[in-house]
Amino acid sequence: MITAIFPAAGKGKRMGAPFNKVFAALSDKPILIHTLLSFSRCSAVDNFIVVAAPDEVEPVAKVLHSLPGIKPCKVVAGGTERQYSVYNGLRQVSPKTDIVLVHDAARPLISPNVINNVISEVVRSGAAVAAVPVTNTIKVIGDDNMVVNTPDRNTLWMMQTPQGFKKDLLVGAHEQARQDGYLGTDDASLVEHIGHPVRVVMGDYKNIKITSPDDLIYAEAILGKKAVSKVKAEVSVAISNAFEEMKAKIFKTRI
Numbered sequence: 001m002i003t004a005i006f007p008a009a010g011k012g013k014r015m016g017a018p019f020n021k022v023f024a025a026l027s028d029k030p031i032l033i034h035t036l037l038s039f040s041r042c043s044a045v046d047n048f049i050v051v052a053a054p055d056e057v058e059p060v061a062k063v064l065h066s067l068p069g070i071k072p073c074k075v076v077a078g079g080t081e082r083q084y085s086v087y088n089g090l091r092q093v094s095p096k097t098d099i100v101l102v103h104d105a106a107r108p109l110i111s112p113n114v115i116n117n118v119i120s121e122v123v124r125s126g127a128a129v130a131a132v133p134v135t136n137t138i139k140v141i142g143d144d145n146m147v148v149n150t151p152d153r154n155t156l157w158m159m160q161t162p163q164g165f166k167k168d169l170l171v172g173a174h175e176q177a178r179q180d181g182y183l184g185t186d187d188a189s190l191v192e193h194i195g196h197p198v199r200v201v202m203g204d205y206k207n208i209k210i211t212s213p214d215d216l217i218y219a220e221a222i223l224g225k226k227a228v229s230k231v232k233a234e235v236s237v238a239i240s241n242a243f244e245e246m247k248a249k250i251f252k253t254r255i
């Protein structure tokens with residue numbers, strides 16, 4: 001069984017909104033709902049655990065349980081850091097679950113392809129993360145804003161989610177991190193910390209994390225483009241049909 005855990009218990013400080021950014025509207029619905037609906041379209045995933053801020057658990061559970069089209073979902077309370085929120089989610093995973101996917105609630109533009117690629121790699125090797133190669137030159141900066149060095153760009157990738165793991169591996173990695181007082185910015189780093197290999201699979205540049213207001217503008221544009229593409233597809237079908245009719249007429253007059 002595959003369970004997806006969605007850390008959604010952040011404060012969204014960088015967004016600067018007076019509420020948790022995962023409830024901000026993106027196009028026609030909240031960011032969190034986009035995320036959950038995308039995963040609900042993925043048949044390989046069986047159930048969800050949404051990790052909400054302690055005072056948001058009850059209202060979020062009420063809304064999610066009343067919405068059609070969302071997979072069976074538990075809502076549990078998060079912690080003060082993303083890592084602690086994921087840990088709280090992990091503690092609620094069913095004993096029947098053998099693979100866990102962790103996906104930021106704040107990444108609403110995730111595609112089923114990327115989710116499926118991560119799952120396939122977890123089945124093969126136990127630990128897989130979606131990521132994309134960096135497109136800018138990255139420099140390490142030291143004191144007084146001085147450049148220390150320029151790592152080879154071909155070795156640098158930006159980590160995204162979903163990050164998927166065999167359940168026991170991820171639970172072990174979180175337990176070890178707690179014992180060692182190790183705090184990572186993603187789940188893969190905890191698995192790396194216990195020395196288990198993690199494989200990267202190609203993510204999607206559109207799978208952005210909504211962090212600041214500009215990201216919302218970009219996400220709206222991507223969703224708008226999808227709507228435009230649909231209109232374009234309809235127009236091309238109409239044009240093709242018109243051409244077919246025209247060709248048929250020409251053919252008839254030639255006979």
Ligand SMILES: Nc1ccn([C@@H]2O[C@H](COP(=O)(O)OP(=O)(O)OP(=O)(O)O)[C@@H](O)[C@H]2O)c(=O)n1
Pocket residue numbers: 006007008009010011012013014015021022051078079080081082083085086104105106107209210211
């Ligand atoms: N204590 C926390 C912190 C973050 N998250 C979640 O982890 C994801 C990625 O975190 P980030 O983008 O950093 O979100 P925030 O912590 O909300 O943002 P900020 O740092 O700007 O406050 C988000 O879906 C967020 O809700 C969480 O569940 N628990």
Ligand SMILES: C[C@](O)(CO)[C@H](O)COP(=O)(O)O
Pocket residue numbers: 082104158159160161185186187209
């Ligand atoms: C897990 C993550 O999405 C990988 O990019 C990210 O590290 C979490 O968010 P943060 O902004 O780094 O807290």
